[in-house]
Amino acid sequence: MNIEQTFIKDLVILTPDVFEDERGYFFEAYNKNKFSALGINIDFVQDNQSFSQKGTLRGLHYQNPPFAQTKLVRVLQGEIMDVAVDLRKDSPTYGKHFGIRLTAENKKQLLVPQGFAHGFSVLSETAVVLYKCDQFYNKASEGGIRYDDETLNIDWGMDLKDAIVSEKDLVLPDFGNCNSEF
Incomplete structure (x- = not known):
């Protein structure tokens, strides 16, 4: 397992060691001991999986303390633009x-x-996304930021006029008015 630090502290990219042969491939997506050796000591308690069509944009979502979530995000099928926004004041x-x-x-x-x-846009015809969480979902603590916030100016890898967005995400506040407690 290879770990790569992004320019944002604590936000990291993990690339597994993949073993390929004529049958296909094998890799460990998560191994508690290997993650621990990399300094990642997280007790994941829930896995979430979504299936989405091209143009779907989900996010930006978070949960406030004490139900804040760490997420380990990966794609099982397709391609996404995955985005994280630092809310730590x-x-x-x-x-x-x-x-x-x-x-x-x-x-x-x-x-x-x-x-x-956190949020993502689907760039392929369809995508299956799996993410592990270290806290259970808690509706009362959820918050969000509009995907098209002008202050953040996120490049989602697609034309936003074609985005398929839930009603819930369309009414999220902009960055300056979000209720983040971090």
Whole structure:
């Protein structure tokens, strides 16, 4: 397992060691001992999986403390632009975002720590996304930021006029008015 630090502290990319032969491939997407050796000691308690069509944009979502979630995001099928926004007010990268293309082919994973908003857009015809969480979902603590916030100016890898967005995500506040407690 290879770990790569992004320009935002604690937001890391993980790339597994992949073993390929004529039958296909094998890799460990998660191994508690290997993650621990990399300094990642997280007790994941829930797996979430979504299937989406091209143009779907989900996010930006977060949960406030004490139900804040760390997420380990990967793609099982297809390609997404995965985005995390730093909401930690005492962070030097507060309000900055990082985006990465996660694909079934590159097998990369993004570890999104507590204190971040998270979302993704689907770039392939369809995509299946799986993410592990270290806290259970808690509706009362959820928050979000509009995907098209002008302050953040996120490049989702697609034309936003074609985005398929839920009613819930369309009414999220902009960055300056979000209810983040980080």
